[in-house]
Amino acid sequence: MAPASPLPMDPIAEAKRQWVAHGWADTADAMAAFSSVMRAHQLMYGRVDAALKPLGLSYARLELLRLLSFTRDGALPMASASARLQVHPTSVTSLVHRLEKDALVRREAHPSDGRATLVVLTDAGRQVAEEATTVLNAEVFANPGIPAADLPVMTAILARFRRNSGDFTDPVEYPEPL
Structure with a gap:
């Protein structure tokens, strides 16, 4: 869920800065990406939950x-x-x-x-x-809060990550019937 008022800075960017300052520059981008996805999940789930709660779902x-x-x-x-x-x-x-x-x-x-x-x-x-x-x-x-042109790119990146993590395999492509 989003805070009552926005923070005056991006805490994930600050965490990345600290990661680099502490000698972990080689993993800072991955830490920031993972942290961003987890925070985005919280924000997205909060919106979905608020929409569904009145329906008891x-x-x-x-x-x-x-x-x-x-x-x-x-x-x-x-x-x-x-x-x-x-x-x-x-x-x-x-x-x-x-x-x-x-x-x-x-x-x-x-x-x-x-x-x-x-x-x-x-x-x-x-x-x-x-x-x-x-x-x-x-x-x-x-109105997802993400530009429409970015949605397919975002979905493709996350699908590639999920596939590479063993979440699913690409379906077998069958030839057209004779």
Whole structure:
């Protein structure tokens, strides 16, 4: 969250200056980049949280609702939801439990795999996901505070970092069907 009033200086630039002064010039740029991304995350998450709070949602809850809404049947095995959201299965179970309490999702037995449980989007969940997306688009994504031309560059840089960190692999490109 942003401070009540802006600081009179950039604390990350000052930390970088101190890093160099203390003999760590070879890692100062990386420290400043990492610190900047972590602070940017705090600022971005604060904006998203403020937009979603009136709807009783966190970003994690909305991510699961949106993921389900993007599927053909509004349902996914819990393990698939965990993998796609890149969170531990325990976190998905906790999210599903809270969303169930609000009647936004329900659990069902998997029709062909007796070991799996499906998480299914309810009509109320679909409606809340649509409302929340409208709010986020209007209050956050339409004016992200980053010039529009910089967004694809920023996304590409971060995707490259994520890929190189083992977050994902590039998809296999299949030839066009005959």
